[in-house]
Amino acid sequence: MNQVNSFEVDNLVIDFALDNAIFNRKYMRAVNGVSFHIKAGEALAIVGESGSGKSTCARAMARMYEPNAGAICLDKKDINDKHEHLSQEELAKQVQMIFQDPFGALNPVHTIRHHLYRPISIHMPHLKGEAIEDYMLEVLERVGLSPAQQTASKYPHELSGGQRQRVAIARAVSTGAKFILADEPISMLDVSIRLGILNLMTDMKSDGIGFLYITHDIATARYFAERTGVMYVGHLVEWGDSDSVTQHPQHPYTQLLISAVPEVGRKRSAEPRDYSKNQIPLWTPDSKGCPFALRCPKVEAKCHSEMPGISQISDDHFVRCFAYKSE
Amino acid sequence: MLSHPIIKFLRRFYGGNAAAILGSIIVATVIVMSMSASVIAEYEPNKRVARGHQPPSAEYLLGSTRSGKDVFSQVLHGGKISLLVAFGAATITTIIAVAVGISAGYFGGRTDEILMSITNIILVFPQLPLLIILAAFLGQVGPIVIALIIGLSSWAWGARVIRSQTMAIRNKEFILAAEVMGESKWRIIFVEILPNLLSIVVGGAMGTCIYALMAEAGLEFLGLGDPTIITWGTMLFWAQSNSAFIVGAWWDMVVPGAAIAIFGGGLALLNMSIDQISNPKLKTGSYIKTWRRMKAEVDAQRARS
């Protein structure tokens, strides 16, 4: 079994080209100097709205994108190291990904058996013949799809959304991966099904699997992940222990996010806010300052030209904001 | 077993679908008859067995040509070659279109740009004039060469269609998952992507078949084929050169023409039925009839109350 214990990202920078120009090509900076780590057996949630760069980070960690700067390290070894090349197959044994859309996650022309057979035969070469089938049934039972035998012979269209997502999780786990990058795994599922999937992932944590949980929903981030990070326009603005971040948010953006979430029992306020303050900047490699400066109620002059440094609030709670003054 | 996609597909395809049934019967009949030409046909297609331009009779089922050859035997033997050319050209076209289309769609970037430039160049050429020039350039060409030149010049449109379908599938999560899984690119293309493209590939192949059949007949009719080999096209050529219609020997020209039309029509019916089931927006399933009936009942009831 893998002995890998940490999967981390160090000052990650990812740019995307906005056009096809040969000279003076314009880029947008999707991820700007983000650093975090995931420990085996634990979950880290990254919360943010669309365009925050959280999915891009996850995909870079699965090596779907190459970083423009920074490192992605499995137990301190860079997965993109030019000299000691890590093949996609070797990476796949450690890191797997599950996606948002359960209806797109499985190939409609193949049975569930096919979907699981491939990763097992590629990544568990010591298993042959009967042993592959046995292992597959075991994995299916593990994710709560019983009777496993019946499910294996079905086609994706015969399963519900929640069941398909479980198959996707089974597929990820069957390679023996230690880290699973989950990109909004429950947002397209029915409300009553979501908890089942989150609880399954919680059980898998006790088997030693580490999760990166990307979501726009702070409540499930708090429920599932021990630690939470908040991203805005490619920047990690606040991170740390989930309870700390959600109960005592220090960054104005985190505070805005939390106040925006509808809660059962909370009553409406009748005053609409000023919409002109809703501009989300397009970040480029030349942009300066804090991305939230245009909307921030606590903005100061220097916020427009300098990105705040890291301030430590407590043992495991950090923020990047000039408005935070430590005692 | 009964829930296997292929069985389900066949039931859905044929269930109540007159076009599919008729098309299949026509195509199957023509193919079987042509392939067993040597068994069914009484005479050698190129041998003079009767007096010239005899009308259809019990002995010569579809009459005889100007040179006294049996039209029925000719149409059967000729059919074998015409069909082989059509299928052959369609196969070549499909293989090239799939290879180019999937590569361009899957790999993207530079590969896509290069392949699409080549495709666009071929697309720009008008098809039939190109074939005529090639055939004329090569002299009077036999069926094999005709199959080759049709096959090598008609793949561009199919490649474009397959490319866009591939691009649509390529970014679906199950493909991304396969890549993250460490699957080799070729396996992804053949095992994960290609099966999803089957309906447009098959549809395209059928369309190309019809086109190849017509193109071949057209080339031979214009005298660019080898007139010593009997195919539906050369039959038309000879009928034309012998002014069959004018002298009243309509069977000489009508029989090969009808053969082409019937087989082409059968293929077109099949193609249409595939469209009907793979595109639910066309609303032509059997459930539409049920819906209309129910709507009429509900409207009547509402009008009464």
Place this chain on the structure above:
Amino acid sequence: MNQPLLSITNLCVDYVTDTGNARAVNDVSLDIYPGETVGLSGESGCGKSTLAFAIANLHSAPALITSGNINFEGQDVLSFSKEQLRQFRWSKASMVFQSAMNALNPVITIGEQLIDVVLAHESCSLKQAIKRGEENLQLVGIHASRMQSYPHQLSGGMRQRVVIAIALILRPKLIIMDEPTTALDVVVERDIMDQLYHLKKEFGFAILFISHDLALMGEITDRVGIMYAGKIVELGQTDKVMTSPQHPYTKGLLRSFPTIFGPKKRLEGISGHPLNLLEVPQGCYFQARCDLCETICKNTMPQLRTLSADNHRFVACHKVEGE
């Protein structure tokens, strides 16, 4: 008690397929009074969107309204002629759909789309229509200069606000909103909900608000109905339904939302998966997922009954004490 604005009685909507009829809306009755906001909540397949489309008579094959009545201000919507239907739609009742990009024509400016609606229903000059368009854009917080913009030039939140402006422009008495904020980020959603609340207070229109997000329901609706597999299983005043749910499904749903505040404990959601409408069981549709299921539940379909303690609360469950 004043007359209901919209009165739906025993409505059934079926989807005709090759393998049978799926009854997406099953014998649903609901009244909406002027100025009130009624919510309909449930998961995929419960029929709430189908119901919304039926009210505006927007269904086409393979959907079919097989029985029941929809009365708007006493008139039968389902037997409207084409002209009556055209007048009904938009000046009496309008609709806001889930995805603004689907509702807006991408090749026409938003100004034109607003003006088109005005000119189609009222005889006024072009200048007046333009003025009304600009006023309505400002009502939803968009500057009048955006009249010349195309939908793709606006952000998702702004597009949805344009759709609301279009829905409002003829001052209808009822606006049906089908998951209006589901596709939007939470901060944008918050802004739109605030705006909506503000507009509601100013203009007094009734809203049928459809969403799977119960928390959102709790904030804006006066009454809420919970749907499952085509039937309303609970209906009543929102704060009462949220604080003391009676139907096992409602209870399960409320247990499925982790909270930001409040204690952190393991929640279970609801076991099982949504019902396949082509294979409905005899008796209660919720039986396979219900902890309280008994023999009577498997034999007889429970009817919506009022509670003895509160005759404005309706629950469809054998295990809940009623009259």
